[in-house]
Amino acid sequence: METGMEIFIDGDGCPVIEETERAAALYGLKVVIFCDTSHLIHSETSRVMVVDKGRDAADWAIISAAHPGDVVITQDYGLASLVLSRRAYAFHQDGWQYTEDNIEGLLQQRYEAGKARRSAKHHWKGPAKRERKQNEIFFQHLCHFLAEGIKDK
Template sequence: MKILIDADGCPVVDIVISIAKIYNIQVLIFCDTAHSIEREGAITKVISKGADAVDFVLVNEVQAGDIVVTQDYGLAAMVLSKKGHPINQNGMIYTEENIDQLLFTRHLAKKVRSSGGHIKGPKKRIKENNEAFKKGLTKLVLKVSNRL
C-alpha cells in the first residue's frame, strides 16, 4: 500500500505524511510545474502542466489497495476502477456507492456555470476539517491494511 496525493491545491499534505510515518507507508506527491511541492518523508513527482496531466500520471501509478488523496471526483472514479481507495481533504471516503451521485452533481454544476449561472464555492477551511481528515485517513489506513 502507498498513499498518493493529488497535491495541486491540497491542504493536507503534511497531515498525510505524519500519518503515513506512523504506519510506515510510502507517500508520493503528484503536482504540476506551477505547484512544485517538496516534503521530507515523501517522493515528489512533478508533471508538465496540461489539462488533467497530473491526474492521468497519478492514476497510471495507482495499484489495488493504494490510498489516493484528492478532491477531484473524476480522479476518484478512476481510482475506484483500479481498486484503489480515494479520500478527500475533509475525510470523506469515495466509494462505489457515492461516486455516481458526486459525478452527477459535478455535471449539473458545470451545466449551470456554462449557462452563466453561479455556484457557491467551498466554505473556508477550518480546524475541524483537518481533524475529520485525520480520522478518515487513519480509519482508511487501518481498514486497507486489515488492522481494523
C-alpha cells in the same frame, strides 16, 4: 488492502498534505505527491513527482502509478472514479471515502453544477475558508481507515 500500499496525493491545491504524511508515518507507508510545474511542492518526508503542466497531467500520472490497494487523496471526482476502477481507494480532503456506491451521484452533481455555472449570469462564490478542524477530521478518518486495513492483513 495489499502489502506495499502507497498513498498518492493529488497535490494541486490539496490542503491535507501534512496530515496525510503524518498518518502515513504512523503506519509506515510511503507517500508520493503529484503536482504539475505550476504547483511546486517540497516535502521532507514524501517523494514529489512533478509532471508537465497540462490539463489533468497530474491525474493521469496518478492513474498510471496506482495499483490495487493503494490510496489516493483527491478532491477531483473524475480522478476518484478512475482510481476506483483500478481497485484502489480514494479519499476526499474532507475525510470521506469515494466508493462504488457514491461516485456516480457525485459525478452527476459535478455535471449539474458545471451546467448551472455555465448558464448563470452572475459570479459564483468559491468555497468557504478551510478551517484547521477540517484537516484534523481528515487525519482521523484516514488513520481509522489505515488501522482497519492493516489489522485485516
